[in-house]
Amino acid sequence: GAGVSQSPSNKVTEKGKDVELRCDPISGHTALYWYRQSLGQGLEFLIYFQGNSAPDKSGLPSDRFSAERTGGSVSTLTIQRTQQEDSAVYLCASSLDPGEQFFGPGTRLTVL
Amino acid sequence: QKEVEQDPGPLSVPEGAIVSLNCTYSNSAFQYFMWYRQYSRKGPELLMYTYSSGNKEDGRFTAQVDKSSKYISLFIRDSQPSDSATYLCVKTDKLIFGTGTRLQVFP
Numbered sequence: 113g114a115g116v117s118q119s120p121s122n123k124v125t126e127k128g129k130d131v132e133l134r135c136d137p138i139s140g141h142t143a144l145y146w147y148r149q150s151l152g153q154g155l156e157f158l159i160y161f162q163g164n165s166a167p168d169k170s171g172l173p174s175d176r177f178s179a180e181r182t183g184g185s186v187s188t189l190t191i192q193r194t195q196q197e198d199s200a201v202y203l204c205a206s207s208l209d210p211g212e213q214f215f216g217p218g219t220r221l222t223v224l
Numbered sequence: 225q226k227e228v229e230q231d232p233g234p235l236s237v238p239e240g241a242i243v244s245l246n247c248t249y250s251n252s253a254f255q256y257f258m259w260y261r262q263y264s265r266k267g268p269e270l271l272m273y274t275y276s277s278g279n280k281e282d283g284r285f286t287a288q289v290d291k292s293s294k295y296i297s298l299f300i301r302d303s304q305p306s307d308s309a310t311y312l313c314v315k316t317d318k319l320i321f322g323t324g325t326r327l328q329v330f331p
Contacts, residue, residue: 145319147321153323155321214269214270215267217267
């Protein structure tokens with residue numbers, strides 16, 4: 113069956129521009145997670161959704177980052193006024209809550 | 225000090241070797257730990273999880289938790305080139321991932 117998909121796979125943007133990253137979770141998975149993976153830093157938890165609500169936004173690094181989830185399915189992570197330090201791979205995962213997290217392939221963001 | 229510490233490697237071993245991958249953790253608020261494997265340019269995939277101290281075995285892989293020393297290990301027997309990947313340990317109470325250890329198994 114279909115796994116978690118993310119789009120775009122790669123995104124190059126200029127400093128100061130806004131970007132939107134999309135995650136399509138596995139159908140029926142109620143929990144959705146966003147992580148950021150920088151070189152040598154491991155996975156950094158950003159936000160967790162249960163259904164459409166986000167009980168844990170503690171990992172969002174600044175108010176330039178926001179995320180939403182609609183219909184208990186697709187989620188969008190938005191980064192406003194991108195900075196060079198935002199360059200990383202952004203990973204999305206979904207799970208039956210609780211349960212094993214299934215990860216997407218990630219979106220590689222490069223901010224010039 | 226990070227809650228989960230992991231040597232980034234790379235760890236390079238010949239095919240057939242026994243591999244030991246290790247993590248230490250600093251906070252005793254403990255639910256369970258997971259090991260994920262991540263191939264280059266792919267998302268991580270769950271390899272093993274363990275709920276308590278002791279060993280858990282799955283084929284060539286053994287996960288070990290020592291709560292007294294706050295040490296987590298993953299052993300790979302008869303390592304194969306296809307095992308070449310980054311291995312991440314995860315402390316699941318706060319979804320805290322280690323930085324990952326990059327393993328290279330050469331033929």
